[in-house]
Amino acid sequence: MGIVERQSIKGTLVSYVGAFIGFLTTFLIITEFLTPKDIGLTRNIVEAATLISSFALLGLNSSAFRFYPYFQNGDREASPDGVRDNGYFYYMMTVASVGGILMSLLMLLAKGPFVAMFSRNSPELVDFYYAIIPLFVFMLFWLVFELYATQLMRIAIPKLIREVVLRLLLIGVYLLYAFRFVSLELFISIFIAAYALCMLLMLGYIRRIGRVNLRRNRGFLTPELKRNFLRYTLFYVVASIGSKLSSxxxxxxxxxxxxxxxxxxxxxxxxxxxxxxxxxxxxxxxxxxxxxxxxxxxxxxxxxxxxxxxxxxxxxxxxxxxxxxxxxxxxxxxxxxxxxxxxxxxxxxxxxxxxxxxxxxxxxxxxxxxxxxxxxxxxxxxxxxxxxxxxxxxxxxxxxxxxxxxxxxxxxxxxxxxxxxxxxxxxxxxxxxxxxxxxxxxxxxxxxxxxxxxxxxxxxxxxxxxxxxxxxxxxxxxxxxxxxxxxxxxxxxxxxxxxxx
Structure with a gap:
């Protein structure tokens, strides 16, 4: 059985386990112990961070699959100088970092319109506006690490972290708040920390399977490859804005x-x-x-x-x-x-x-x-x-x-x-x-x-x-x-x- 089949079977099994945990979390734990307002607060924060992180990727979720074959050098290990796949991981991190900085600046500038939009009916969300920034950053780099693992034909462990580990962590966070061991402010902080921990677990995994680093082959990225990447990325960044917003x-x-x-x-x-x-x-x-x-x-x-x-x-x-x-x-x-x-x-x-x-x-x-x-x-x-x-x-x-x-x-x-x-x-x-x-x-x-x-x-x-x-x-x-x-x-x-x- 090849690596694709093995990873697909493992990933499917993990998805079913995660779906069962998600059902228990949503329809038994959350509705039992959290108020509709608590659910609305956490969902708005998560959805806002998810939306912003998808913008901050700058189309990387599409271009990563399209352009990885151009960088791939065919070796499972890094070259003698420590560069793997001509530094593709470096370029992924660079794009994500630029997107993260741009979206963070935009978040700082957008607080006024956000307050005007939500202050009347959802003032609690305004109080946690700045919590969205670290959460979207953790989500952003978690997505980058997942994308890189997918290029290396590894999907089972990333799915395990996202579908099972995160949900189990959040169950613990919900119960801490439900039994009043933590305040609302600390609850949101620990909630965000769960995403940070999953991001770090994902980084540790790709370091183990891919020996990742930020080294690159400086002469590899030709002007033509740059133009093709930018043209393709720009199209999908613009196209994704509408689809992500409307969803x-x-x-x-x-x-x-x-x-x-x-x-x-x-x-x-x-x-x-x-x-x-x-x-x-x-x-x-x-x-x-x-x-x-x-x-x-x-x-x-x-x-x-x-x-x-x-x-x-x-x-x-x-x-x-x-x-x-x-x-x-x-x-x-x-x-x-x-x-x-x-x-x-x-x-x-x-x-x-x-x-x-x-x-x-x-x-x-x-x-x-x-x-x-x-x-x-x-x-x-x-x-x-x-x-x-x-x-x-x-x-x-x-x-x-x-x-x-x-x-x-x-x-x-x-x-x-x-x-x-x-x-x-x-x-x-x-x-x-x-x-x-x-x-x-x-x-x-x-x-x-x-x-x-x-x-x-x-x-x-x-x-x-x-x-x-x-x-x-x-x-x-x-x-x-x-x-x-x-x-x-x-x-x-x-x-x-x-x-x-």
């Missing part, structure tokens, strides 16, 4: 514009976590199928691209849609068993609208690699600005009127319009779409499931109501998918199992 605007704008402030931000965050489960199967499908699309577009085989689009979108909607329906059909029972669920039940329709937005996304997001692998890849730049403008305008319009539900509706509108425009462009220019007879049969089945759910009586105990509702609907849905031959792949798998019996 986190809703939480920030809820905390800023809604009268509930950080309490509303905390409720919105819990609802967002519920919906995030929907896209887990989609991530795996995309990672497996994107290279197939890249190969088809490389050959300019638009018929194959259209076939792939239809198959992948169908299965993404099938898997994600069934998960969303089961969540929505049981939403009241979920809040009933959630610790302090009465506090978070205000996010019920946030789950619905975000879930509908996620359905649109997983139906149409396979169009992203189609565009990226085509001659129209530069259109992504216009697309991300469209998404950002839509997100800002719809949130500004709806949050003051409808609160957290307005933010969720804004996300739904933005998703529908932005993906609709992208699909229109793909259909006109590349003649590909996700729509097929099987897809329409699936949508009809989902509508039928809504009716079936209405016929099942509610039981007072949520522990009984959830299986009473989920088992017949889930089994009935799978039987219908097989009987209607919605998914040929699923049908063949069932036929194979039946023949074995």
């Amino acid at each position: 986190r605007l809703d939480l920030f704008m809820v905390s800023s514009l809604d009268e509930g402030g950080l309490d509303s931000g905390g409720i919105f965050s819990i609802a967002f976590y519920m919906v995030a489960v929907v896209e887990i199967p989609s991530r795996s499908l995309l990672s497996v199928s994107t290279p197939l699309m890249a190969e088809a577009m490389k050959r300019n085989d638009l018929a194959k691209a259209d076939e792939l689009f239809k198959r992948v979108s169908l299965h993404q909607l099938l898997s994600g849609g069934l998960i969303f329906l089961l969540i929505w059909f049981n939403i009241d029972s979920i809040f009933a068993i959630l610790p302090n669920g009465h506090l978070y039940a205000a996010g019920k329709y946030v789950v619905f609208f975000l879930g509908m937005a996620k359905m649109i996304e997983i139906l149409l997001n396979y169009g992203n690699p189609i565009v990226s692998c085509s001659k129209y890849y530069h259109w992504n730049l216009y697309y991300t600005f469209l998404v950002t403008i839509l997100a800002v305008l719809t949130n500004l319009w709806l949050i003051p009127i409808l609160g957290i539900n307005g933010a969720a509706i804004a996300t739904l509108i933005t998703t529908f319009l932005s993906y609709g425009v992208q699909q229109f462009m793909i259909g006109r220019k590349l003649h590909a779409s996700p729509f097929s007879p099987a897809l329409f049969r699936l949508v009809a089945l989902f509508a039928l499931l809504f009716g079936l759910n209405a016929l099942i009586p509610h039981v007072t105990s949520p522990w009984i109501d959830i299986p009473l509702r989920s088992i017949p609907i889930g089994l009935g849905a799978l039987a219908a998918v097989y009987a209607l031959r919605i998914s040929p792949e699923f049908g063949r798998a069932v036929d194979k199992c039946l023949r074995r019996r």
